Amino acid sequence: MLIRQIVLLSIACIALTSCAHRNQSDVYAQQAAARRQAEEAEKQAARESTARYVVSHKMQMSMEIQKAIEDSLRGKLKDPESARFKHYFVGETGVENVFSACGEVNAKNSYGGYVGSVPYSSEIHIESNNGKKSYYATATIADLKYVDIFFKFYPQCDGLFK
Known part of the structure; x- marks a missing residue:
């Protein structure tokens, strides 16, 4: 019985650890996407500011x-x-x-x-x-x-x- 409890506890720990890693991976992916979006917005602003004049x-x-x-x-x-x-x-x-x-x-x-x-x-x-x-x-x-x-x-x- 003790072995069964240890096995169940081990499975539960592995499952929780796996979920934690997946959630952390999702957070990292979201942060990376937000960084890419901010960088693209910054590049666009730089492009607009460097094209100072439009010759009319x-x-x-x-x-x-x-x-x-x-x-x-x-x-x-x-x-x-x-x-x-x-x-x-x-x-x-x-x-x-x-x-x-x-x-x-x-x-x-x-x-x-x-x-x-x-x-x-x-x-x-x-x-x-x-x-x-x-x-x-x-x-x-x-x-x-x-x-x-x-x-x-x-x-x-x-x-x-x-």
């Missing part, structure tokens, strides 16, 4: 805007005097006096050879002081190893380069 209207690029962009880009190059530019468009961003532009730049590297055309994105700010306009541009040049990431950050430029 493309317009012709003035010489002043081209100069502001080129000055900004030259500051990022090893041989600024060798730079060759292709400007594709400038567009309104929906933010007053802020415009977005895309194009390509090709310049010599430190070995003296041209690297090939590389996409760029630029943000142009136009300020008016006493009726005189001044242009300020910031520019980002794509790293050809990570050009797909560049287009995620600057979707207005995607599809322009072949």
